[in-house]
Amino acid sequence: MKFKYRLAYYLFGAVIGVMFLIFFLDNKKAEFCYLPNCRVLKNIRSKGMTISPEAQKKLNERWVTIDDVKACTENGDVIFSKSKDKYKGGTIYIIEGKSTKNELIEVEVVNYDNKVLLKDINKI
Structure with missing residues (x-):
């Protein structure tokens, strides 16, 4: 698999993961x-x-x-x-x-x- 495809898969997964965290942590009102x-x-x-x-x-x-x-x-x-x-x-x-x-x-x-x-x- 070429590098640009691996980078696209990685960025796609990272964006989905960040949206998932924002959605759940925002509802829990969690704080660092x-x-x-x-x-x-x-x-x-x-x-x-x-x-x-x-x-x-x-x-x-x-x-x-x-x-x-x-x-x-x-x-x-x-x-x-x-x-x-x-x-x-x-x-x-x-x-x-x-x-x-x-x-x-x-x-x-x-x-x-x-x-x-x-x-x-x-x-x-």
Whole structure:
């Protein structure tokens, strides 16, 4: 079989395979989440969040809202060099991100086995 025919068969099969994957993965709403940053943020979002008194004080000041914290946990970056400290049976993670007003904020959360504690919020 000549090369051009083999290439045509290969491309035809690749196009059919890609269409098959797009059709099934789109219906499953699957996402690629294998990188460490994505895995930590997904784990944090999957649990219920409790708020510490320090964070509640910052939320009461009205310069940041809980929606800003949620936006930060969806699109933020985990700073692993500052994270991974142990705190009362959980792991502290520092997340840098943007609020809904495009201001840079830093969220400090403690990740436990069954919940997440919002420990502190700071402006950068």
